[in-house]
Amino acid sequence: MKLTVQVRLLPTPGQAAALEATLRACNEAATWVSGVAFEKNVKRNFALREHTYAEVKERWRLGAQATQHVIKKTCDAYATLKANLKAGNLGRPGSRRYRRASEKPITFRPQGAQPYDDRMLSWQMAERTVSVWTTAGRIKAVEFTAAPGQLAFLALYRRGESDLLVRDGMWFLNTTCEVPEAPLNTDPHDFLGVDLGIVNIATTSDGEIMAGRGLNRIRSRERTLRAKLQKKNTTSAKRRLKKRRRKESRRARDINHKIAKHVVAEAERTGRGIALEDLGGIRERVRLRKPQRATHSSWAFAQLGEFIVYKARKAGVPVVYVDPAYTSRTCAECGHIDRANRVSQARFACRYCGFVDHADRNSSRNIRARAWELWRRGARSTAPAPPPRQRGGAGRERSATASGARCASPTP
Structure with missing residues (x-):
């Protein structure tokens, strides 16, 4: 399987200036190539080379390999745009957002990756x-x-x-x-259910609650500080905002890596598979009041799910996605479904049999049971080969996975 590792370069000032000039030249050339591709409606690699290769080499003094990578990068950008338009990620056809993305050529940032x-x-x-x-x-x-x-x-x-x-x-x-993969465990004796949430980031069917209220308090404090700095709007406030702008995302990513590593290690140690909820499209399905939107939008459940899937694939642990409907309202003991069973965010009390448990642990047990039933019916691991679309973090491997399919066999 393919993973991406990010290492930090330590260039001298002269070397850094040369690298910066190179990025600017390559991205300026890519923007020009994009304009040609849009004007002539030629967005395939070899066809676009006929229209742009010679001029890019001469005008921007790029080498042969760099020129080819600039053209290929432009074609890849248009392929990504086409896929996003088709999937509806940029709004419905005819909408303002859709037209803004599709009716003008793609431009590249001066410091975009090369x-x-x-x-x-x-x-x-x-x-x-x-x-x-x-x-x-x-x-x-x-x-x-x-x-x-x-x-x-x-x-x-x-x-x-x-x-x-x-x-x-x-x-x-x-x-x-x-990276070589471990042989997939095709005969797990059980599954480890994982319930992903906002208050408690992850809760397993073993009863472990990971990265809950402490992380949310930090996020709330960061949002408050960010709002104060934005309101102040001074030069020093802008400098502090720029310095801190990625701090929260780095912290969340680090915590998600640790949770995923722990979950996969526990499943591997006990010979179990991992059961996750299929939460695709949840942001579009849920409507929230304004005070809840920031908390909900900072919930990195997709990232955590991707980390779990690629680490599981690396360790040979099967992963099964289940339908999340009513997992929080269903009693894990008797199966009774009732909205009133969820007494509060943290407390579950079955109205039929009287079973009482932590609400997230009850949900994770339901996820485990559904995954086991799917596996017994012939489902296979949903840990496909990760597409190379997201990049890694310093000193840590990272990968992205397609999490939509529920019962697809892993790609060899």
């Missing part, structure tokens, strides 16, 4: 340096840093392209690694 292959980028793992092509020539001995385990991971499994990007003045390489 793909590099092995002809443009070489690694010296022993010296912890890379040699990178730039518009000013090839620069050598660009230092990088990573955790010792990640260095070994890169040395063993690095394959394919890397993406060069800059974020908040820091330089990174997102590197593709081909």
Whole structure:
């Protein structure tokens, strides 16, 4: 399976200037290529090369490999746009948002990521340096840093392209690694149900409640501070906002990684599979009052689900998605369904048999039971090969997975 590892580059000021000039030239060229593709309605790689290759090389002084990557990046962007329009992610046809996305060519940010292959980028793992092509020539001995385990991971499994990007003045390489998978456990003796929520991020059918109110208090404090700084609107306030803008997302990502690692390790240790709710499209299905919207929108359940799925695939643990309907209203003991069973956010009390439990634990037990029933009926693991669309974090592997299908066999 393919994972993406992000390592941080430590360029000198001169090297950083060369890298920045390269990104600007490549993205300026990509914006021009995008305009040609839109005007001529030619959005396939080889066909678009006929119209743009020679001029991009001459006008922006790019190498042959860089020029091809610029054209391919543009075609990939249009393919992604087409898929999003078809899926309805940009509104209905004819809507203002739909027209805004489809009626003008795609533009690229000056510091957008640029793909590099092995002809443009070489690694010296022993010296912890890379040699990178730039518009000013090839620069050598660009230092990088990573955790010792990640260095070994890169040395063993690095394959394919890397993406060069800059974020908040820091330089990174997102590197593709081909990681061997453990054999899939095709005969689990049970499932570990995982209920994903807002107050309690994850609750297992074993009764573990992970990253609940403490994380939400931190999020609330961050939102309050952000609002104060935005209201103040001074230069120092803007500087603080810029510095803190990704802090909450980094914290949430770190917590999601830890939860996913723990869940997968527990399932692997006990020979069980993992049961998750199919929560696709929940943001569109749920209508909330204004005070609840920020809390609901910061709920990174999709990210946590993706982390669980790719870590499970790596460990050979089967994953099954179940229908989430009425899992919070169904009694895990007698199966009685009643809205009144959910007494409060944290308390479940069955009106029929009197069973009392933590509401999220009761839901996770229902998820476990549904997954076991699906597996007995012939369902298969829904941990497909992760598409290489999301990139990794410094010193930690990451991947994205398609979480829509419920009973698809894993891709070999």
